[in-house]
Amino acid sequence: MSDFSVWAPERDRVRLTLGPSVHDMTRDDRGWWHADVPGAEDGTDYAFLLDDDETPLPDPRSAWQPAGVHGPSRRYTHDAFAWTDADWTGRALAGGVVYELHVGTFTEQGTFSAALDHLDHLVELGVDFVEVLPVNAFDGTEGWGYDGVAWGAVHDPYGGPEAFKRFVDACHNRGLGVLLDVVYNHLGPSGAYLDRFGPYFAGRTIWGPALNLDGALSDEVRRYVIDNALSWLRDYHLDGLRLDAVHALVDKGATHLLEELASEVDALTAAVRRPLTLIAESDLNDVKLVTSRDAGGYGLTAQWCDDLHHALHVALTGEIDGYYRDFGTPDALGRTLSHAFFHAGTWSSFRQRTHGRAFDPSRISGHRFLAYLQNHDQIGNRAQGDRLTATISPARQLCGAAIVLTSPYTPMLFMGEEWATTAPWQFFASFEDPELAAAVRNGRRKEFAEHGWGESEVPDPMDVATVVRSTLPWGELADPAHRAVYDTYRELIALRRRHPELSDPRMDRYRVETEDGALVLHRGSLRVLVNLGTTTAEIETDGAEVLFGRPEVRDKSVSLAPDTFAVIRV
Numbered sequence: 001m002s003d004f005s006v007w008a009p010e011r012d013r014v015r016l017t018l019g020p021s022v023h024d025m026t027r028d029d030r031g032w033w034h035a036d037v038p039g040a041e042d043g044t045d046y047a048f049l050l051d052d053d054e055t056p057l058p059d060p061r062s063a064w065q066p067a068g069v070h071g072p073s074r075r076y077t078h079d080a081f082a083w084t085d086a087d088w089t090g091r092a093l094a095g096g097v098v099y100e101l102h103v104g105t106f107t108e109q110g111t112f113s114a115a116l117d118h119l120d121h122l123v124e125l126g127v128d129f130v131e132v133l134p135v136n137a138f139d140g141t142e143g144w145g146y147d148g149v150a151w152g153a154v155h156d157p158y159g160g161p162e163a164f165k166r167f168v169d170a171c172h173n174r175g176l177g178v179l180l181d182v183v184y185n186h187l188g189p190s191g192a193y194l195d196r197f198g199p200y201f202a203g204r205t206i207w208g209p210a211l212n213l214d215g216a217l218s219d220e221v222r223r224y225v226i227d228n229a230l231s232w233l234r235d236y237h238l239d240g241l242r243l244d245a246v247h248a249l250v251d252k253g254a255t256h257l258l259e260e261l262a263s264e265v266d267a268l269t270a271a272v273r274r275p276l277t278l279i280a281e282s283d284l285n286d287v288k289l290v291t292s293r294d295a296g297g298y299g300l301t302a303q304w305c306d307d308l309h310h311a312l313h314v315a316l317t318g319e320i321d322g323y324y325r326d327f328g329t330p331d332a333l334g335r336t337l338s339h340a341f342f343h344a345g346t347w348s349s350f351r352q353r354t355h356g357r358a359f360d361p362s363r364i365s366g367h368r369f370l371a372y373l374q375n376h377d378q379i380g381n382r383a384q385g386d387r388l389t390a391t392i393s394p395a396r397q398l399c400g401a402a403i404v405l406t407s408p409y410t411p412m413l414f415m416g417e418e419w420a421t422t423a424p425w426q427f428f429a430s431f432e433d434p435e436l437a438a439a440v441r442n443g444r445r446k447e448f449a450e451h452g453w454g455e456s457e458v459p460d461p462m463d464v465a466t467v468v469r470s471t472l473p474w475g476e477l478a479d480p481a482h483r484a485v486y487d488t489y490r491e492l493i494a495l496r497r498r499h500p501e502l503s504d505p506r507m508d509r510y511r512v513e514t515e516d517g518a519l520v521l522h523r524g525s526l527r528v529l530v531n532l533g534t535t536t537a538e539i540e541t542d543g544a545e546v547l548f549g550r551p552e553v554r555d556k557s558v559s560l561a562p563d564t565f566a567v568i569r570v
Contacts, residue, residue: 015049045072065153069191078235085172090274094367096128098412112163126493131179139190140430147188177239185248213251240277262299285356290368305369311336334514361507366408383448385426395563402565405492419486530565544568
């Protein structure tokens with residue numbers, strides 16, 4: 001017998017479709033409907049009919065949607081996969097380096113199988129974690145993944161659930177941990193059938209319908225999120241999740257969903273006997289997220305830190321538009337590098353209000369903040385999806401990389417950054433509904449028109465050429481200039497491993513000095529010297545052993561040319 005179940009508490013009748021056959025389901029007292037049907041094995045397509053509807057709907061907890069988000073679900077058993085990672089003991093985030101990639105544009109083929117060919121590149125680079133942008137099913141073939149609607153089903157054009165498991169298995173066998181980006185703050189605009197089954201939604205975010213996390217019948221909605229997260233970690237052997245935009249999760253209950261999720265993941269950590277990581281994306285600038293539950297926090301492992309990105313971006317490029325405006329002050333970079341948050345209970349001119357909360361650096365480890373020069377959002381949300389090297393030289397980008405990779409924070413790279421690829425990473429989607437496609441296209445053009453961009457200057461997100469432009473050109477690595485950038489990234493990561501001072505996450509054990517565009521990061525007995533100024537910097541030091549770079553060393557000082565850096569021992 002094969003058991004099928006679905007939560008539909010406000011429906012009077014639910015039927016199960018298996019091919020041409022239809023089976024009545026029985027309701028229990030919690031609003032779950034069940035049916036036992038003999039012979040429904042793996043590979044069987046099924047769907048649900050609600051009340052007297054004649055259009056079958058896919059399973060909200062589907063593990064496989066080979067016909068797309070509007071088609072039937074396909075039965076899939078996780079236990080059937082033959083894992084070979086029994087010796088994998090996991091990776092702790094502290095001391096690690098994260099590499100963010102999008103499966104659809106990481107290779108020309110845009111599949112997990114094709115991505116396997118480049119895992120040795122990541123091993124050689126020296127990263128510890130691969131963070132994969134969302135792989136849950138979304139409408140169409142190409143997209144960023146943040147408009148997903150079938151949260152537990154791996155996007156079939158990427159290869160489906162088996163291919164994702166082979167990818168994770170291969171990463172583990174190369175010593176790479178795998179993190180997955182998941183989106184619980186909204187659902188995409190096409191194929192979001194949850195509200196047909198029950199009261200899953202309550203209000204909206206700027207991106208789409210938001211979940212009912214604290215209203216009537218919200219217990220099962222919360223369970224839907226938590227069970228999905230645990231399934232990714234348990235059934236796909238993942239090492240952690242990156243939780244998208246958690247500030248958009250509206251939960252007024254006594255125990256916030258994030259705290260409940262962290263507790264459940266801690267329990268799973270004990271069961272699988274390897275570290276499991278939860279990383280939040282949050283614009284709240286509040287360390288409550290990464291404070292332990294014992295100390296009254298939510299107990300997440302880490303959070304993205306956009307303030308670090310913004311301060312570095314302004315220092316490297318000079319851009320001060322939009323949310324960058326507050327980071328143009330002379331003290332912004334040093335202040336943010338020292339305390340993670342620039343806005344810490346201080347005025348934000350972009351928000352027109354006080355923002356963030358200060359914290360004691362001696363009580364919070366720096367590894368709980370992810371630092372990055374670029375990520376999918378900060379590139380892709382620009383009108384033309386242009387990367388840093390469209391604005392600055394590779395040498396100046398390397399100065400920023402040196403800061404990120406020798407800071408007490410957890411460094412994260414975005415795919416292709418390590419060789420300063422010329423490929424942009426632009427916003428793209430492939431909605432099949434022509435009206436929805438037109439709305440997305442026109443909405444993006446209107447958004448950037450308000451900032452002075454002409455219609456022709458904003459790439460069409462529905463044009464396959466936008467995807468092609470955004471795909472990594474791996475052949476660039478054969479070019480000596482790109483290879484030199486890659487070699488520098490690789491050596492910086494190797495330095496971080498060889499010298500424990502450079503990965504020490506204790507924020508109260510390091511100090512940042514800034515003067516006229518020059519920075520000095522004090523890392524134990526090491527100094528990281530970076531000159532972002534326009535003239536040669538003279539940095540006082542009583543003797544120096546150069547570990548990396550080519551500064552001019554004198555008896556009492558080190559001379560550093562513009563757009564160069566060095567790591568020295570004093």
